[in-house]
Every structure is written in structure tokens, then in C-alpha cells.
Amino acid sequence: MTKPIEGEKKVFMTGNEVVAWAALAAGAEIMYGYPITPQNEIMHYWTRMAPKYGRKFLQTEDEISAGFTCTGGVLAGKRAFTATAGPGNTLMQEPMSMAEMMRIPTVLIVCQRGGPSTATVIYSQQETTMTCYGGNGEGFRIVYSTATHQELFDYTIKAFNTAWKYRFPTFVLGDGYQSKMRESLSIYDPEARNIEMVRAEPYVVKGGVPGENRDPAHLRNTYNMEEELYEVIMDHAREYEKIAPEIIEYEEYECDDADVLLVAHGVVSRAAKGAVKELRQDGKKVGHFKPVTLRPFPEKELLERAKAAKQVIVIESAYGQLDKLVKSHLYGCSTPIAQYFRPGEGITIEEVVQETKKYL
Amino acid sequence: MQKRVVEAYIGEYASGKSENAVNRALELAREGEKVVLADLDLVEPFYTLRPIKKLLEEKNIEVIAWETQQVMGLGEAGSVLKPEMRWVLKKEGNIILDIGYGVEGAKVLNLLEGFQDNPHLKIYVVVNIARPATATVRDIVDYVQKLGNVDGLINNTHVGDDTDVKTIQEGARVVTAAAKELNLPVIHTTAEKRLQGELGVSDICGNPVRYIDRYMPQTFW
Numbered sequence: 271m272t273k274p275i276e277g278e279k280k281v282f283m284t285g286n287e288v289v290a291w292a293a294l295a296a297g298a299e300i301m302y303g304y305p306i307t308p309q310n311e312i313m314h315y316w317t318r319m320a321p322k323y324g325r326k327f328l329q330t331e332d333e334i335s336a337g338f339t340c341t342g343g344v345l346a347g348k349r350a351f352t353a354t355a356g357p358g359n360t361l362m363q364e365p366m367s368m369a370e371m372m373r374i375p376t377v378l379i380v381c382q383r384g385g386p387s388t389a390t391v392i393y394s395q396q397e398t399t400m401t402c403y404g405g406n407g408e409g410f411r412i413v414y415s416t417a418t419h420q421e422l423f424d425y426t427i428k429a430f431n432t433a434w435k436y437r438f439p440t441f442v443l444g445d446g447y448q449s450k451m452r453e454s455l456s457i458y459d460p461e462a463r464n465i466e467m468v469r470a471e472p473y474v475v476k477g478g479v480p481g482e483n484r485d486p487a488h489l490r491n492t493y494n495m496e497e498e499l500y501e502v503i504m505d506h507a508r509e510y511e512k513i514a515p516e517i518i519e520y521e522e523y524e525c526d527d528a529d530v531l532l533v534a535h536g537v538v539s540r541a542a543k544g545a546v547k548e549l550r551q552d553g554k555k556v557g558h559f560k561p562v563t564l565r566p567f568p569e570k571e572l573l574e575r576a577k578a579a580k581q582v583i584v585i586e587s588a589y590g591q592l593d594k595l596v597k598s599h600l601y602g603c604s605t606p607i608a609q610y611f612r613p614g615e616g617i618t619i620e621e622v623v624q625e626t627k628k629y630l
Numbered sequence: 631m632q633k634r635v636v637e638a639y640i641g642e643y644a645s646g647k648s649e650n651a652v653n654r655a656l657e658l659a660r661e662g663e664k665v666v667l668a669d670l671d672l673v674e675p676f677y678t679l680r681p682i683k684k685l686l687e688e689k690n691i692e693v694i695a696w697e698t699q700q701v702m703g704l705g706e707a708g709s710v711l712k713p714e715m716r717w718v719l720k721k722e723g724n725i726i727l728d729i730g731y732g733v734e735g736a737k738v739l740n741l742l743e744g745f746q747d748n749p750h751l752k753i754y755v756v757v758n759i760a761r762p763a764t765a766t767v768r769d770i771v772d773y774v775q776k777l778g779n780v781d782g783l784i785n786n787t788h789v790g791d792d793t794d795v796k797t798i799q800e801g802a803r804v805v806t807a808a809a810k811e812l813n814l815p816v817i818h819t820t821a822e823k824r825l826q827g828e829l830g831v832s833d834i835c836g837n838p839v840r841y842i843d844r845y846m847p848q849t850f851w
Contacts (some may be wrong), residue, residue, distance in 0.1 A: 273755060280789055281759065281760050281761065281762055281765075281789065281799075282644075282758060282760040282761060282789045282791070283644070283762070284643070284644050284760065287643075287644075287762075287763075303836075307705045307706050308705065311643070314643075315763070318763065319763075388706075390703070391675070391705040391706045392675070392705065392851060396743060432814075445851075448849070450674075450676040450677070451850065452644050452677070453789065453790055454760070454789035454790045454792045456793070457762070477659075538648055616851070
């Protein structure tokens with residue numbers, strides 16, 4: 271069968287198509303999905319391309335089912351994924367909690383939209399808390415927040431590897447703007463960049479004899495005793511903390527001598543970066559810190575930059591979801607933290623420049 | 631009097647239908663012609679003509695499009711055909727139709743009164759080979775065959791701000807080859823005005839080049 275992408279090529283796409291092509295390039299075997307704006311074209315393009323490249327698709331009756339069938343596909347050893355937005359993400363928290371508990375490497379692409387509830391279908395960063403910590407659990411999951419189409423492509427591929435390597439559910443946190451925006455990027459066959467895809471393997475119906483030549487596949491998410499649950503959770507916690515330093519990713523822009531540090535994630539970091547560029551031209555000491563992984567969070571790295579700055583400003587299209595994350599990780603740092611919250615609204619370079627000037 | 635222009639721009643999602651339609655309407659308006667430009671995208675709430683409706687009206691184009699505040703649940707519920715849209719082909723003067731995306735989007739034409747028997751109507755497929763779903767001759771031929779009756783292809787190959795002449799010429803080669811197989815003409819190649827000096831009046835395959843300004847980046851939402 272021909273590869274979806276040979277080598278590398280420059281293309282012009284919407285973010286949703288980027289995700290579909292990245293999943294194809296990553297060798298995803300099946301997508302489970304239920305339609306919701308602004309996620310739909312991930313499904314549209316996947317279903318258009320899937321037959322051509324021998325991939326599969328299952329449309330379920332709702333997002334709970336899409337999430338659970340996705341975990342089922344993974345248990346059967348398939349490199350599987352799903353994608354959703356807004357209230358669909360709410361419904362998927364139940365299966366994703368199960369994935370967290372049972373260490374099932376699901377991949378979920380989130381195209382954030384405005385809430386609470388159905389709200390508007392366009393854009394927001396209001397699914398940050400839910401994607402990081404949703405469900406009844408401790409948030410043992412990996413969340414990549416992307417800002418450009420190139421990142422969307424790179425991290426969708428990476429999400430499959432991170433999930434299968436560490437066996438925690440992995441999320442790519444995009445948003446409606448990224449879904450619909452059009453820009454150029456390079457798409458590639460992972461092999462062309464020496465990216466080796468981590469092999470998917472079945473959790474159930476394994477070969478061999480349990481107890482003799484392999485461990486039994488003992489899959490549970492139900493525990494009768496508090497002590498049992500405690501033990502499992504603490505195991506997960508220790509494992510998560512151990513692998514965190516290998517997973518953490520962040521980007522710094524002009525942070526070295528920054529007096530004012532702008533913290534933003536996802537698409538908003540484009541405005542933050544643009545503002546820094548502009549303010550630096552006027553000789554202002556401004557820098558931008560972008561956490562790429564929101565879970566695990568680049569705590570040590572942000573703390574170091576925040577301590578050296580005189581002011582931190584958290585900028586987001588939500589009412590304090592990134593702010594909450596930042597504050598919890600900056601505990602003990604005495605640098606003042608200001609906020610610029612535009613829940614459900616896009617943020618421009620001009621706005622960030624204007625806001626930042628208040629602290630210069 | 632110049633021949634009446636009635637053109638519908640259809641094609642793959644994000645291929646550049648609106649940009650070509652807008653520029654065509656502006657070109658006619660500049661020549662002092664009466665022009666009606668209709669936004670017939672019933673699916674996609676992004677990159678439609680709504681945000682630049684006023685701007686186009688100031689440039690003497692009659693724009694038939696919803697305004698954001700007039701509609702409810704954009705993108706979630708789809709939008710309904712404005713009554714004026716259904717009757718747009720009965721308007722006088724030149725008519726440019728910007729059609730919603732893909733094969734399904736093109737079916738909106740069936741909803742227009744007089745679509746079957748309008749003698750002037752030309753349907754053009756806008757193709758950008760930097761869109762992977764229409765990257766090769768084979769892909770384009772297969773795609774265009776799904777669209778029903780069409781009258782020509784437009785090579786709109788570009789990669790946004792990173793576009794160079796080489797990209798456009800490669801597009802010209804592929805689109806021209808596809809057009810040949812489909813037995814259709816290439817109406818023109820589209821390029822941004824900044825490339826005019828380098829690209830000249832026709833592309834490598836001899837198709838005329840139509841130079842445009844980009845309006846659609848302003849229309850994201």
C-alpha cells in the first residue's frame with residue numbers, strides 16, 4: 271500500500287486536515303468519532319482518505335461511545351484515535367478517565383470551542399482545565415497544546431508515540447481557530463525524519479500462556495478495597511512523576527533578560543510572541559514563555575523565568591484556566607502575576623502590546 | 631456591450647473559491663459593470679463573505695450574504711438559503727456565485743431558480759495542488775468528475791505567504807494536464823500581484839494569469 275505522504279512536502283491546509291493527515295502519516299489504523307463543530311473536517315478528511323490507505327473509521331452514536339470504542343480499539347492493539355470539541359470533550363471524560371486508570375494509550379484531539387455547555391461553536395481556550403484534569407481522577411495524562419499548523423502536525427504524530435511509550439492517554443489541545451485557519455506547513459512521512467513509530471500491541475487476546483511465558487493481562491478499573499485503589503493510584507502517580515521530565519516541552523522567546531514575562535499557550539501564544547517582537551523593537555525587556563505540555567507542566571523552567579522577572583502576565587481566551595495552572599506551579603515565587611482574560615474571544619498582538627505596556 | 635458574465639466558483643474545501651470570486655467581482659466592478667456577488671456557502675461559518683460585505687458594497691458590488699447577527703447557530707446548524715439567494719440567477723447584470731465547499735457544497739446550485747437553463751452560466755473549479763486531496767492529476771480528475779457539469783479549471787496553486795513562482799508553475803503543469811484529461815479548458819492561473827513582475831502575462835503552459843489581491847485573510851470570522 272502506498273504511503274499517504276512520501277518524504278516531505280509543503281502544503282496549504284486547514285488545521286483539521288492537518289490532524290487527519292498527521293494521523294495517516296503516523297500510521298493510525300482507526301478513528302472513532304462523532305461529529306461536532308469545529309472538529310468535523312478531521313472526520314471528513316479521515317473518512318475521505320481512509321479507504322485509499324487501508325484505514326478504518328467507526329461513527330458512533332455519541333461521544334461517550336466514541337471514547338469507549340476508541341479505548342476498545344486500543345485494547346485490541348490498534349493505533350486508534352478520536353477527536354472532539356466542547357460538550358463532546360465533556361462526554362469523553364468518562365472513557366478518558368478509564369483510559370487513565372487502565373493506562374490505555376488513547377489519543378484524543380480536542381478542538382476547543384466556547385462554553386459552558388453548547389455555547390458557541392467557534393473558538394475558546396475553555397477546555398484547558400477539562401482536558402488536563404477532567405473526569406474523576408488525578409489528571410495522569412499528557413496534554414500537548416499547539417499554536418501553529420506545523421505544531422499540530424508534529425504533535426499529532428508525537429501523541430501516538432507518547433501514548434504508546436508511556437501508556438497514559440494523550441491529548442492534542444487545539445481550538446476552533448486552529449481547526450479552521452489556513453496556513454502552510456511541511457507534512458512528512460515520520461520515517462523521512464527518522465521518527466520511529468512506537469509499535470501498538472494488543473492488551474487482550476495475547477499469545478502465549480499467562481503465568482508461564484508472559485504476565486497475565488489483568489485489566490481492571492474496579493477495586494473493592496480502598497487500600498487496593500490507593501496502591502494503584504500511587505503507582506500511577508510515581509510513574510507519572512518519573513516520566514514527566516522526559517515529556518515536558520516548552521518554548522521560550524526572548525526570555526533571557528525579560529522583566530515582563532508573558533505566559534500563554536496554544537494559539538494565543540502567537541499574539542504573545544508577536545507582542546514581544548514589537549515591544550523588543552522599542553527596547554522593552556519583554557519575553558514569552560509557552561508551555562507546550564500543559565500536563566505534565568514545565569514547572570521548574572517557568573519558575574526559573576518567573577523568579578528572574580519583575581512581572582508575569584497570564585494571557586488566555588478563558589477566565590483563568592491557564593492562570594490556575596500557572597499559579598499552582600509558581601507556588602512560592604513572589605513575582606506578581608497579572609491576568610488578561612478574554613473568555614471565548616480571540617486575542618490580537620495589538621491587545622497584548624497594549625496590556626503589557628501597563629506594566630512597563 | 632460586453633457579454634454578460636455569470637460565473638460560479640466551486641471546488642475543494644479551502645481551494646480559494648471565495649478569493650477568486652471576490653477578485654472577479656471587483657474586476658468587473660472596476661470596469662463599471664453591474665455585479666452581484668452571492669455567498670452560497672451554507673456549511674462553513676469561517677472565511678465567508680460576511681466580514682467583508684460592507685467593504686465590497688462600498689466598491690459597488692451588490693453582495694448577497696448573511697450578516698453574522700442575522701443568523702443563529704452558525705456552523706452548528708448550518709445556515710439557510712436567503713430568499714434572495716434562491717432567485718439570484720434572475721438578477722440583471724453580471725453574477726458571481728461563491729459556492730460552499732466540496733462536492734456537497736456544489737449541490738447548492740440545484741437550489742437556484744433557473745440554474746438548469748441559464749445560457750450564460752459558467753461553472754469553474756478552483757484547484758490548488760498544495761491541497762493534498764487535489765495534489766496530482768489523478769486526484770484532480772477524480773475530484774472534478776464528482777462535481778457534475780463544469781466548464782473549466784482555475785489553477786489557484788499557492789501556499790499562502792510562502793508562495794513563489796515555482797509553486798505556481800508546478801500547479802499550472804498539473805492542473806493543465808488534468809484539464810486535458812477532462813477535456814476542459816484552464817480558464818486562468820491566479821497569482822498575487824506581488825509576483826506579477828516575475829510571472830508575466832501567462833504561465834508556463836500558456837494559460838493567462840489573473841492577478842489578485844488577497845481579501846480572504848480578513849474574513850476568518
